[in-house]
Amino acid sequence: MSSETKTRRRRKAERPAEILDAAFEEFVQHGYSATRLEDVAARAGVTKGTVYFYFDAKERVFEEMVRHKSQTFLPDLAMQAEKAEGSYTERLQALVAYTYAHIAENRDSREVLRFLISEGGRFPELVDRHYDEFVMPMIDQFKQLIDAGVAAGEFRDAPASEFVEIIMSPGLLVCLWSLVFGTRKHFDLDAFTRASTDLILRGLAK
Amino acid sequence: MSSETKTRRRRKAERPAEILDAAFEEFVQHGYSATRLEDVAARAGVTKGTVYFYFDAKERVFEEMVRHKSQTFLPDLAMQAEKAEGSYTERLQALVAYTYAHIAENRDSREVLRFLISEGGRFPELVDRHYDEFVMPMIDQFKQLIDAGVAAGEFRDAPASEFVEIIMSPGLLVCLWSLVFGTRKHFDLDAFTRASTDLILRGLAK
DNA sequence: TATTATTGACTGACCCGAAAGTCAATAGTA
DNA sequence: TACTATTGACTTTCGGGTCAGTCAATAATA
Numbered sequence: 001m002s003s004e005t006k007t008r009r010r011r012k013a014e015r016p017a018e019i020l021d022a023a024f025e026e027f028v029q030h031g032y033s034a035t036r037l038e039d040v041a042a043r044a045g046v047t048k049g050t051v052y053f054y055f056d057a058k059e060r061v062f063e064e065m066v067r068h069k070s071q072t073f074l075p076d077l078a079m080q081a082e083k084a085e086g087s088y089t090e091r092l093q094a095l096v097a098y099t100y101a102h103i104a105e106n107r108d109s110r111e112v113l114r115f116l117i118s119e120g121g122r123f124p125e126l127v128d129r130h131y132d133e134f135v136m137p138m139i140d141q142f143k144q145l146i147d148a149g150v151a152a153g154e155f156r157d158a159p160a161s162e163f164v165e166i167i168m169s170p171g172l173l174v175c176l177w178s179l180v181f182g183t184r185k186h187f188d189l190d191a192f193t194r195a196s197t198d199l200i201l202r203g204l205a206k
Numbered sequence: 207m208s209s210e211t212k213t214r215r216r217r218k219a220e221r222p223a224e225i226l227d228a229a230f231e232e233f234v235q236h237g238y239s240a241t242r243l244e245d246v247a248a249r250a251g252v253t254k255g256t257v258y259f260y261f262d263a264k265e266r267v268f269e270e271m272v273r274h275k276s277q278t279f280l281p282d283l284a285m286q287a288e289k290a291e292g293s294y295t296e297r298l299q300a301l302v303a304y305t306y307a308h309i310a311e312n313r314d315s316r317e318v319l320r321f322l323i324s325e326g327g328r329f330p331e332l333v334d335r336h337y338d339e340f341v342m343p344m345i346d347q348f349k350q351l352i353d354a355g356v357a358a359g360e361f362r363d364a365p366a367s368e369f370v371e372i373i374m375s376p377g378l379l380v381c382l383w384s385l386v387f388g389t390r391k392h393f394d395l396d397a398f399t400r401a402s403t404d405l406i407l408r409g410l411a412k
Numbered sequence: 413t414a415t416t417a418t419t420g421a422c423t424g425a426c427c428c429g430a431a432a433g434t435c436a437a438t439a440g441t442a
Numbered sequence: 443t444a445c446t447a448t449t450g451a452c453t454t455t456c457g458g459g460t461c462a463g464t465c466a467a468t469a470a471t472a
Binding site for chain 1: 240408
């Protein structure tokens with residue numbers, strides 16, 4: 001490995017992330033209980049002892065790994081919302097498309113959701129953190145846009161504008177489909193995105 | 207236990223289901239890998255040996271348990287569709303409401319979904335079976351209704367009518383919300399159902 | 413009807429591999 | 443030399459799976 005040549009100090013700075021990345025792959029493949037920390041270590045190119053040098057228990061590795069993999073999407077979405085232009089319809093359309101595409105492409109987010117579903121009971125703090133730092137901000141982001149659209153008279157003040165979750169639900173379906181069926185059952189993402197946005201925008205239109 | 211008084215022959219007829227019910231509870235609480243067959247046995251009021259008398263491996267217990275818990279909703283939905291009356295809008299509305307309510311109330315279906323998400327990789331046959339016997343029929347049920355509505359000129363021939371999955375996606379969101387947050391984060395199901403159906407019907411209307 | 417033989421659901425002690433976690437020794441680095 | 447990141451052998455616990463044996467229920471027999 002080329003990284004072997006680096007100094008120990010530099011290695012120390014990188015080790016935790018390396019271990020967490022390795023842990024991610026193992027946890028994805030086998031689930032929390034069935035992954036062996038020894039395999040995680042091997043994948044990271046170290047031994048079990050080293051893992052315990054940085055983390056004091058398997059649970060901690062898992063928690064840190066989820067935290068490590070959760071810090072991507074949100075800033076991007078905010079930026080996307082920032083730079084959106086045109087009518088509120090167009091902006092919403094763009095934001096929805098961006099979100100769906102992200103879910104479809106970003107394996108990390110998807111697998112984090114899987115972890116929350118399968119291991120959430122064992123790690124309630126993780127679930128709460130995710131709610132505060134991910135679910136709520138995301139909902140707010142969309143809510144803001146829709147409220148503005150309603151205020152501008154472009155969207156009707158319908159029940160749906162009160163429940164932004166609805167708008168995100170087709171995205172969730174895409175995510176779930178991918179988690180359960182992978183690529184085994186075909187799914188036409190483009191067509192689905194078009195159909196969903198069409199339905200949503202029409203449902204909101206005045 | 208009153209059941210102790212039953213004859214051995216009668217017990218044999220009931221044991222498997224008893225064990226599978228116990229297994230369901232344990233698997234729900236701890237996940238596949240972390241459940242001990244000994245605890246399953248204890249919950250069913252027998253010993254591990256008895257479990258192995260009826261099932262030849264832990265995997266089999268899990269598979270049979272999922273099968274055991276999957277046989278409810280579909281016939282009910284078909285019946286509901288059968289006896290639906292009024293305009294296609296009204297029928298669709300009724301069917302959607304029925305589906306969402308079922309998801310919200312039926313713990314078994316919800317947990318089966320959790321199993322598919324968390325253990326689907328380990329049990330691909332289970333996933334395929336579920337697709338054939340549950341997902342596809344459900345989609346067909348809705349598709350039939352919508353096609354009829356389009357043919358009758360009541361719904362427009364929109365992209366959404368091609369992708370029935372969209373209509374089911376708010377229901378999935380409810381399900382997921384419940385799986386991840388349980389009752390910890392409040393969710394107004396009635397309002398959500400109203401808002402979703404409103405959006406869907408308006409999106410489909412001519 | 414009373415006695416005995418047979419069956420088979422069920423038990424629980426046991427085996428064994430596996431994995432979490434420990435730690436004394438080592439080797440690279442400042 | 444002092445320090446610390448890393449090793450890998452070791453301990454311990456735990457749980458899936460096995461199997462020889464038990465005993466209640468039933469069938470066969472007198």
